[in-house]
Amino acid sequence: MKNVYLDNNATTRVAPEVRDAMLPYFNEQYGNPSSLYDIGYSAKDAVKKAREQVAALLGCEPDEVFFTSCGTESDNAAIIGSLWANPHKRHVITTTVEHHAIGYVAESLEKKGFPVTFVEVDQDGKLDLDTLKKSITDQTAIVSVMWANNETGVIFPIEEIGQYCRDRGVLFHTDAVQAAGKIKFNLKDSPIDLLSISGHKLNAPKGIGILYKKKGISWEPLMKGGQQEQSQRPGTENVPYIVGMGVAAELALSTFAEEYKQISSLRDYLESEIEKRIPDARITGKNSPRLPNTCHICFKGAKDDAMIHLLNTYGVAASSGSACNTESDDVSHVLRAMKIPEEYIRGSLRLSLGRYNTREDIDTVLDILPKVVERTRKAKARRAEAIAQDKDK
Ligand code: PLP
Numbered sequence: 001m002k003n004v005y006l007d008n009n010a011t012t013r014v015a016p017e018v019r020d021a022m023l024p025y026f027n028e029q030y031g032n033p034s035s036l037y038d039i040g041y042s043a044k045d046a047v048k049k050a051r052e053q054v055a056a057l058l059g060c061e062p063d064e065v066f067f068t069s070c071g072t073e074s075d076n077a078a079i080i081g082s083l084w085a086n087p088h089k090r091h092v093i094t095t096t097v098e099h100h101a102i103g104y105v106a107e108s109l110e111k112k113g114f115p116v117t118f119v120e121v122d123q124d125g126k127l128d129l130d131t132l133k134k135s136i137t138d139q140t141a142i143v144s145v146m147w148a149n150n151e152t153g154v155i156f157p158i159e160e161i162g163q164y165c166r167d168r169g170v171l172f173h174t175d176a177v178q179a180a181g182k183i184k185f186n187l188k189d190s191p192i193d194l195l196s197i198s199g200h201k202l203n204a205p206k207g208i209g210i211l212y213k214k215k216g217i218s219w220e221p222l223m224k225g226g227q228q229e230q231s232q233r234p235g236t237e238n239v240p241y242i243v244g245m246g247v248a249a250e251l252a253l254s255t256f257a258e259e260y261k262q263i264s265s266l267r268d269y270l271e272s273e274i275e276k277r278i279p280d281a282r283i284t285g286k287n288s289p290r291l292p293n294t295c296h297i298c299f300k301g302a303k304d305d306a307m308i309h310l311l312n313t314y315g316v317a318a319s320s321g322s323a324c325n326t327e328s329d330d331v332s333h334v335l336r337a338m339k340i341p342e343e344y345i346r347g348s349l350r351l352s353l354g355r356y357n358t359r360e361d362i363d364t365v366l367d368i369l370p371k372v373v374e375r376t377r378k379a380k381a382r383r384a385e386a387i388a389q390d391k392d393k
Helices: 016-022 037-056 070-084 100-111 128-136 158-167 239-254 256-279 305-313 333-339 359-392
Strands: 065-068 093-097 116-119 140-144 171-175 194-197 209-214 282-285 294-299 347-354
Touching: 016 100, 016 256, 037 070, 037 209, 065 070, 070 100, 070 140, 070 171, 070 194, 093 100, 093 128, 100 116, 128 158, 128 333, 158 171, 158 194, 239 256, 239 333, 256 282, 256 294, 256 359, 305 347, 305 359
Parallel strands: 093 116, 093 140, 140 171, 171 194
Antiparallel strands: 065 209, 194 209, 282 294, 294 347
């Protein structure tokens, strides 16, 4: 049985180039970048190089790049740091489909009495831009809108929203965790003030993130401590992971055009074949701009957790949406926000491709998936029938 990994929006395999670059910084070049001797200097140089590599991917200055522990930390810091730095403004605007790293921050702020506006999306996952724009007031401290959705891959018009915020003097943050490496960035001339990235979504290890912060904006660091990262994110640098992040950024940049073509053509093939082979399949966000690697589909009358388990028995790793939701039995907040019809919403499947997927992987899944959907549809229908019969007794 061939194992097929199609959950690259959850996490990606560490690229061998990334791992090889990291290794010397564990046992050989293990110095503290703040130390004044050779292995300290070499660690410092490595961090500097990684910062330049990330800046090249983002199209910004190296001193606008701050290393953090993950995408979640960057997201939290962007919002809370903006509120701390601008205490006279308390209003936050975000969307109903953000990752929990933003959504739960916004909800907790709301509980603490901060006014928060959650802008809605339509059935295609498109954002209600009119409402977003009308919601901005002179009390708005920050607008945070994700660049691309982790579940559906739907892309939001970030430059347009950012420009609108800029014209009104409001800080603008975007969670670009899923967009990094899949969409070209040029932050130098963009209206984006703050942006978050996570290493493990682009073939670096888990546990390394980036916060981009435009020079001169009003923002306060959450952590206090040493002078690392210009005192904006104190704490001894995680040198091996920072090195890995830098190499991953360089790889993403150098392979961008080629990978975009390869991954998007595999994804398009996968979707068109699913539509041909499986009846009542509905591609989520089909009428919206989407990431090249993400295929999110709802199968009428199917059962998402049963599909994932069955696919797993065939060696296929997939998910129904966010990896952070899998412990709960709730339907995804993203699909709820998109008002996906009830008969489809529980049959959702996300297949997200990455740099190592091949045409053979896709053909393997295409062979298995019709059986999997059919079996879970039948099992669900039988269960519904048994429950109905029980009620009649
Ligand atoms: N934001 C988005 C859109 C994500 O998809 C994720 C991870 O799934 C995160 C933030 C959190 O990133 P991390 O896992 O590095 O904390």
